[in-house]
Amino acid sequence: MTHRFLSHASLTALVAELVAAKTRVIAPVRAQDDPEQVDYRPIQKLEDVALGVRLTRGSLKEFFLPPTEVLLYYKQTKEGVDIREVPTEAPPQVILGSTPCDAAALEVVDKVMGWDYRDELWFGRRAASTIVSLLCTAMDSTCFCTATGLSPDSFRGSDALLVPVEDGYLAHVITPKGEALLQKYAEADECMKASAEVAQGEARQKVEKNLAAIPPEFSAWLAANFDNPIWKTIALRCHGCGACAGVCPTCHCFDIVDEHDTADEGVRRRNWDSCQTSKFTLHASGHNPRQSQSERFRQRIQHKFSIYPSRFAEILCTGCGRCTRACPGGMDLPKLLDELMTLAKSEATGSEPKGSSL
Amino acid sequence: MKELQDLARKLLDEGTVKVVIGYEEGARGVRPAFITDAKQAGKLIFDKRCVQNLAAYLNPRRKQVAQLGTPAVVVKGCDARAVAGLIREKQIERDKVVIIAVRCGGVLENSETDSELTSETVSVRCGGCDVREPKLHDYLLGELPPAPPVNNRRVEQIAALEKLSTAERWNFWTEQLSRCIRCHACREACPMCFCVQCTAEKTQPQWIDPSATPRANRAWQTMRVLHQAGRCVDCLECERACPEHIPLGLLARYVADSVERRFDYKACEDPAVAAPMGAYKTDDDEEFIR
Numbered sequence: 001m002t003h004r005f006l007s008h009a010s011l012t013a014l015v016a017e018l019v020a021a022k023t024r025v026i027a028p029v030r031a032q033d034d035p036e037q038v039d040y041r042p043i044q045k046l047e048d049v050a051l052g053v054r055l056t057r058g059s060l061k062e063f064f065l066p067p068t069e070v071l072l073y074y075k076q077t078k079e080g081v082d083i084r085e086v087p088t089e090a091p092p093q094v095i096l097g098s099t100p101c102d103a104a105a106l107e108v109v110d111k112v113m114g115w116d117y118r119d120e121l122w123f124g125r126r127a128a129s130t131i132v133s134l135l136c137t138a139m140d141s142t143c144f145c146t147a148t149g150l151s152p153d154s155f156r157g158s159d160a161l162l163v164p165v166e167d168g169y170l171a172h173v174i175t176p177k178g179e180a181l182l183q184k185y186a187e188a189d190e191c192m193k194a195s196a197e198v199a200q201g202e203a204r205q206k207v208e209k210n211l212a213a214i215p216p217e218f219s220a221w222l223a224a225n226f227d228n229p230i231w232k233t234i235a236l237r238c239h240g241c242g243a244c245a246g247v248c249p250t251c252h253c254f255d256i257v258d259e260h261d262t263a264d265e266g267v268r269r270r271n272w273d274s275c276q277t278s279k280f281t282l283h284a285s286g287h288n289p290r291q292s293q294s295e296r297f298r299q300r301i302q303h304k305f306s307i308y309p310s311r312f313a314e315i316l317c318t319g320c321g322r323c324t325r326a327c328p329g330g331m332d333l334p335k336l337l338d339e340l341m342t343l344a345k346s347e348a349t350g351s352e353p354k355g356s357s358l
Numbered sequence: 359m360k361e362l363q364d365l366a367r368k369l370l371d372e373g374t375v376k377v378v379i380g381y382e383e384g385a386r387g388v389r390p391a392f393i394t395d396a397k398q399a400g401k402l403i404f405d406k407r408c409v410q411n412l413a414a415y416l417n418p419r420r421k422q423v424a425q426l427g428t429p430a431v432v433v434k435g436c437d438a439r440a441v442a443g444l445i446r447e448k449q450i451e452r453d454k455v456v457i458i459a460v461r462c463g464g465v466l467e468n469s470e471t472d473s474e475l476t477s478e479t480v481s482v483r484c485g486g487c488d489v490r491e492p493k494l495h496d497y498l499l500g501e502l503p504p505a506p507p508v509n510n511r512r513v514e515q516i517a518a519l520e521k522l523s524t525a526e527r528w529n530f531w532t533e534q535l536s537r538c539i540r541c542h543a544c545r546e547a548c549p550m551c552f553c554v555q556c557t558a559e560k561t562q563p564q565w566i567d568p569s570a571t572p573r574a575n576r577a578w579q580t581m582r583v584l585h586q587a588g589r590c591v592d593c594l595e596c597e598r599a600c601p602e603h604i605p606l607g608l609l610a611r612y613v614a615d616s617v618e619r620r621f622d623y624k625a626c627e628d629p630a631v632a633a634p635m636g637a638y639k640t641d642d643d644e645e646f647i648r
Contacts, residue, residue, distance in 0.1 A: 033603050057603070067539035068570040141386060236422055237390040239414060239599065241543035246601035259567045269569045272539060277546060278419075279559055292421035328410070328547050328599040330389025 002179065003188040007168035010185060012046040015096065019044055024093040026063055028056050040098070051097045052164070054138045059249030059322065060095060060102045061109075064125045068271045071121075071256070075265040088120035090128040094181070097134045101145045101318040103157035105249035106131070111312040112252060130177045133158040134169075135196075137203050142321030144211035144334045150318055152203035163196035170196040207319075211334045214305070214315065214341065221344040222306035226298070230343070234336065235297030237329040242274035244323035244331070250304070250316045253280075275299050297331075301340075361499050362432070363399045365458060369430050370396040375456050376427025379415050381408045387470035390415065394426060404432065404460050404500070409469045409481060411593035413440035414549035416450050430456035434465070435489025438627045439591040440549040442494050445629035447589075447636070449552050452629065459495030462487075464506020475506055482512035482607070483592050494627040515608055516615065531576070531609070537602040538575040540568060544606050545582060547599035550589050557581055583609050588617040588634040591625045 006014070018025050024042050027049040031037040038056045040063070043049055075082045095103075106126065113119040136145075136152035145151060155161055159178030162169040170188045173179050188196075245251040255273040260266035273280060276297070281290045290296050308316035317333075324333050366378040370393065380402040382391035388407040392415075393399055412431050415423045423429065433441060438459055444450045464475050464484040473479045484506040491502055519527060542558065545551045558566050558578055566581060567574035583590075583606075590610045597607040618624050620643055621634040634642075 031603070033605070037603070058601070232422070232425075233392070233394075236392040236426075237415075238422075239420070239547040239595075241546035241599045242541050243543040243547075243599050243601040246539055246541045246543070255568070257568050259564075259569060271569050272541065274541060277542065292425070294422045324386070326601050328543075328595060330384050330387075330410075332385050332389075335385050 002173045003193055004171045004173055004182050004185040005165075005168060005188040005192055006162070006171055006182070006185050011169065014181075015043070015046040015049075018094055022091075024091065025096055026060075026093060027051070027096040028053070028098075031057065040095075043096075049097060052134055052137055055099060055136075055140070055143075055320070055322070055325075056102075057322075057326075058247055059105060059320065060098055060131075061105070061249050061252070063093065063095070064106060064122060064129070065109075065252060065254070065272075068269055069121065071268045071270055073265070073267050074258075077264075086121070088124040090125040093125075093129050095129060095131045095133075097162070098131060098158075099136045099138075099320070100133045100152060100154040100156070100158060100161065101136070101150055101320045102249050103131045103133045104150050104154050105157065105318045105320070107157040108250055108312075108314060108316060108318065109252050111314075112308075115311075130159050130181050131157065132160045132162060132171070132178070132181070135161065135163045135200060135203055137164075137199075137206075139203070139207045139210075140321065140325075141210060142324040142332075142334060143207050144319035144321065144337075146204060146208045146319070147211040147214050147334070147337070148315060148317055148319040149213070152207055153200040163199055165192045165195050165199075172196075211319070211338055212341070214337065217348075218341055218344055219306045219309040219315070221347070222302055222340075223310070225344075226302065230340075231298040232294050235293050235331070238276075238293050238297050238327075238331050239329050240276050240278070240293045240296060241328065242276035243326045243328065244300070245274035245276055246272065247322040247326045249318060249320055249322070275303070301336075305337075359403055362404055362458070362460070363402050365497055365499070366393055366402055366430065367396045367399040369456060370394070370399065374428070375430040377423070378402070378430045378432070378458075379412050379423070380404070380432040380458075381410070381412075387468075387472075389469075392423065392426070402432070406463070406465050406475055407469045407472060408432075408434070409465045409467075409594075409598075411437045411440055411549055411591070411595050413437045413444065413591075413593075414547065414595055416441060416444055416455060417549050417552050418449055419552055419554075428454060428456070430458055432458045432460060433492060433495075434460060434462040435487070435492040435627070436462075436483060436591060436593060438489065438492040438494040439625045440593060442627045442629045443550055443589055443591060443625060443633075444552070446631075446633065447552075456497075457495045458497045458499065459492035461491050461498070461500040461502045463490060463503025467509075477507045477509050480506050480509045481594070482509050483594055485509050485512065489627065492627065494629070512608065512611060515605075516612060519608075519612060531579075532572060534604050535575040535579050536572050537604055538570055538579065539602055540570040540575065540578065541601065543599040543601060544596035547595045548586075549593065549595065550586060550591065551582075557585075579604075579606070579609065583613050585635075586610055587613050588621065588623055589625065590614055 027043045028038045029041045031039045073084045113122040155174045159175045161172040170192045253273045254270045256270045282288050304316040369375045378393040381388050382401045464480050467481045485508045566577045594607040
């Protein structure tokens, strides 16, 4: 791995070069509807970017799995049905200044996208993207990346990681894609590396206090406690609105629908879906195996922290905290995980759990 | 506060209710609380951060709450209008819910902050509040606080919208609704959306395409807001839930204002007063029928 130095001027020039070459550059910018908030959006120049100001409302998911996208166009003819599939190659894009948790989320989701069926649209966009993350310093009390095995300076999923140093950024160049983008810049010196290491250490400390690491045995405890009465009361305040799934960088469920434009032709699309709504599991017979929000919320926790790890050996959560920030009902995932882990631990050691405040 | 906690304790102890739905301190501001054990009644609080409309939890679609048994619910005057709406529309029975109303001097826009109530920080829905002392209640608690400062943002937004031409207003809403991802969080969080099957999900016929395209988004939000006309209580739960931050409250308020002008009706606290959607009057203005 190499370390390079980018001055503010060189980063400005890099963005200008990419935009001139028609590469889509996506970075955090101030939200149009609320300048206090930040969203990932395509940018034209570095001045538009709000680097490291605060965590973005949405994740990077929409640039790899859009909320709605066409899979194919169909047209009924006398001879049969003409089908035109959409191309799976994507135009090049560079993500600049993403939080390391959002970059890592893409790698976590890669596993299911390449599992029993290889999702060419997802991997087409993944192959066309270069991700330059930025050391996260804007964490708040909802963040718990360190509990999920990540950190504010994680390399996972990023092609390069920028760390602010005097007059610019030190770039940890992680992958060949990152090297291709940043090779023209000078190597960083030892002084810059030392200063970056201090910043990274401070960032890690800030988030570590929010939640203890999720232990590997937690997954098995959840599986064994599928029928634990705690699920009946854990999600009382949950409206089942699914806002959590919309902002989650790792929730990836989708629904496929055919929509007619005329009687003979139309499109097949896939749209984001969420296990938090009742329709998600509604059978054609009218039966719904997940009758109430208690069961739907249990599914959310079980899928992220037990089912996904049993299949792919890692949890489906990066600790970004967005579900907690977005929830209109005040559901609080790090607090809830803390309570569940405490319960699991007290069962393992035979000690009395302290009074629950769920 | 003590008055509220003592009442909750009494109701739970004597078995009048099985759960008290109120507010408690969360890790990040105030959040809804579900007190089923009288010993936990001390957690209940009420202050200017209590923005949530807890009537949403009486909506029969919240099965996880319904299964706890008879509820008592803490409401502000504005929230009491939603309780009245649910009674009016036969979703709950008046004698199967204990209404604990609190006198309210306005709430903050953001429940996670604890700033002074000013014309900047107060919720837009508190402007012109005429229900600081709720009428629909079994118990009425607290002293009557002074009227909240007025946040004119909503009134200004509506005035600005009314100045636009129809085409400009169409473009404004098309632009705002283009962000909709059709997650339907607005509907799920709404106290007044209780349909077992929503038109958005009917497939035979498919009234509204399920995909988040500009055409379908507009159709969905238009359908929803028209169905809410005269029923919406302006609690802004939809706007708080929207992960795309679309000003859904503005859309609903715009329609509510039209209903008030046309039918001289505002969502109110009296379940016996019929809402325009469910009533017919021979003197209704019919100038739009041509």
